[in-house]
Amino acid sequence: MVTMSAREFNQSVAAAQRSAADEPVIVTRRGEPAFVLMRIEDYRRLTSRANPTRLSERLAPADGHDLDDIEFPRDTSTGRDVVEF
Template sequence: MATMSSREFNQDVGKAKRVARIEPVFITDRGRPTHVLMSFEAFRQISGQTESIIDLLAMEDEVEVGAAGDAWDKPRRTGL
């Protein structure tokens, strides 16, 4: 497990992301762990999520837009 202070994290987010591809990164604030950064794949494994982004995008064709989708078709008021 890797650990970074919140200051280190803010100064080098790219490094934290690179390390998180390999192992979870614990972000600390005043020496206490407050957040965990991990790869999306690791998150999927621990959450039991089985769908991939490809599966979710494929479902878009099967989903029928209901009344909520109609709001996008209404003209917006402009001029404040």
């Protein structure tokens, strides 16, 4: 992913647009990510999901992989039972 400072972005908007045609461009302010420049098609794809209710649905990649298939290890260091909701 391309990253550029706000100053670089302001000095070369055209270069940022060319980069954003291939992948999102992160624009930083004082070294911290502040904005993302992306193709309108990608933005529409991200915002058109029919009101997902689960975080895994919001984060699901467009290539169809399912985040529910990822197994995370349980923290057994506390000695407490895990309560599932």
